[in-house]
Amino acid sequence: MARIVRKKPFIRKRPCQFCLSKSPVTYVDYKNEEVLSKLVNLQGKILSSRITGTCAKHQRAVSLAIKRARFVAILPYLGTVKREKKVQEVKEEAKKVESVQSTNN
Ligand SMILES: [Zn+2]
Numbered sequence: 001m002a003r004i005v006r007k008k009p010f011i012r013k014r015p016c017q018f019c020l021s022k023s024p025v026t027y028v029d030y031k032n033e034e035v036l037s038k039l040v041n042l043q044g045k046i047l048s049s050r051i052t053g054t055c056a057k058h059q060r061a062v063s064l065a066i067k068r069a070r071f072v073a074i075l076p077y078l079g080t081v082k083r084e085k086k087v088q089e090v091k092e093e094a095k096k097v098e099s100v101q102s103t104n105n
Helices: 033-039 056-071 087-104
Strands: none
Touching: 033 056
Protein backbone atom coordinates (compact mmCIF):
# COMPACT_ATOMS: atom_id res chain seq x y z
CA MET A 1 0.00 0.00 0.00
CA ALA A 2 1.19 3.46 -0.88
CA ARG A 3 1.97 5.69 1.99
CA ILE A 4 -0.01 8.91 2.07
CA VAL A 5 2.33 11.86 2.41
CA ARG A 6 0.56 14.96 3.58
CA LYS A 7 2.06 18.25 2.51
CA LYS A 8 2.89 20.69 5.25
CA PRO A 9 0.72 23.79 4.93
CA PHE A 10 2.78 26.74 3.69
CA ILE A 11 2.98 29.45 6.30
CA ARG A 12 4.81 32.61 5.31
CA LYS A 13 7.23 33.72 7.99
CA ARG A 14 6.53 37.26 9.14
CA PRO A 15 9.48 39.55 8.55
CA CYS A 16 11.11 41.15 11.57
CA GLN A 17 9.79 44.71 11.91
CA PHE A 18 13.11 45.97 13.27
CA CYS A 19 15.20 44.43 10.47
CA LEU A 20 12.81 45.84 7.84
CA SER A 21 13.31 49.51 8.70
CA LYS A 22 15.72 51.46 6.47
CA SER A 23 18.25 52.05 9.22
CA PRO A 24 18.49 48.67 10.98
CA VAL A 25 17.65 48.95 14.67
CA THR A 26 20.43 47.87 17.02
CA TYR A 27 18.87 49.13 20.24
CA VAL A 28 15.19 49.00 21.14
CA ASP A 29 14.31 52.08 23.19
CA TYR A 30 12.48 51.28 26.42
CA LYS A 31 10.85 54.74 26.37
CA ASN A 32 9.08 54.02 23.08
CA GLU A 33 5.74 52.93 24.51
CA GLU A 34 4.04 52.98 21.09
CA VAL A 35 6.24 50.14 19.77
CA LEU A 36 6.51 48.16 23.00
CA SER A 37 2.78 48.12 23.74
CA LYS A 38 2.26 46.24 20.46
CA LEU A 39 4.69 43.53 21.57
CA VAL A 40 2.82 42.61 24.76
CA ASN A 41 -0.66 41.15 25.09
CA LEU A 42 -3.53 42.75 26.97
CA GLN A 43 -2.40 41.05 30.20
CA GLY A 44 1.02 42.67 29.84
CA LYS A 45 2.88 39.51 28.86
CA ILE A 46 5.63 39.63 26.24
CA LEU A 47 4.45 38.11 22.95
CA SER A 48 6.61 35.35 21.50
CA SER A 49 8.65 35.92 18.34
CA ARG A 50 6.59 33.16 16.71
CA ILE A 51 3.60 35.47 16.87
CA THR A 52 5.22 38.86 16.25
CA GLY A 53 7.79 37.64 13.71
CA THR A 54 10.66 39.33 15.50
CA CYS A 55 14.05 37.71 14.87
CA ALA A 56 16.01 36.15 17.73
CA LYS A 57 18.46 39.05 17.98
CA HIS A 58 15.73 41.67 18.18
CA GLN A 59 13.50 39.55 20.43
CA ARG A 60 16.28 39.63 23.03
CA ALA A 61 16.50 43.42 22.71
CA VAL A 62 12.71 43.74 22.90
CA SER A 63 12.39 41.62 26.04
CA LEU A 64 15.11 43.70 27.73
CA ALA A 65 13.38 46.93 26.68
CA ILE A 66 10.00 45.74 27.97
CA LYS A 67 11.52 44.74 31.30
CA ARG A 68 13.15 48.18 31.60
CA ALA A 69 9.87 49.87 30.63
CA ARG A 70 8.08 47.92 33.36
CA PHE A 71 10.66 49.00 35.93
CA VAL A 72 10.14 52.70 35.16
CA ALA A 73 6.35 52.19 35.08
CA ILE A 74 5.86 52.81 31.36
CA LEU A 75 4.36 49.32 30.93
CA PRO A 76 2.48 47.31 33.57
CA TYR A 77 3.87 44.07 35.04
CA LEU A 78 0.36 42.67 34.88
CA GLY A 79 -3.08 44.03 34.17
CA THR A 80 -4.49 45.71 31.12
CA VAL A 81 -2.20 47.57 28.77
CA LYS A 82 -3.44 50.99 27.71
CA ARG A 83 -4.16 51.14 24.01
CA GLU A 84 -4.23 54.35 21.98
CA LYS A 85 -7.46 56.30 22.23
CA LYS A 86 -9.88 55.98 19.37
CA VAL A 87 -10.12 58.96 17.04
CA GLN A 88 -13.77 59.56 17.99
CA GLU A 89 -12.98 59.77 21.71
CA VAL A 90 -10.26 62.33 21.04
CA LYS A 91 -12.67 64.42 18.93
CA GLU A 92 -15.33 64.30 21.65
CA GLU A 93 -12.79 65.43 24.23
CA ALA A 94 -11.77 68.33 21.98
CA LYS A 95 -15.44 69.35 21.68
CA LYS A 96 -15.87 69.28 25.45
CA VAL A 97 -12.81 71.50 25.91
CA GLU A 98 -14.15 73.94 23.30
CA SER A 99 -17.57 74.14 24.99
CA VAL A 100 -15.94 74.78 28.39
CA GLN A 101 -13.80 77.54 26.89
CA SER A 102 -16.83 79.19 25.22
CA THR A 103 -18.83 79.18 28.49
CA ASN A 104 -15.93 80.80 30.33
CA ASN A 105 -15.77 83.76 27.89
ZN1 LIG B 1 15.32 41.61 13.49
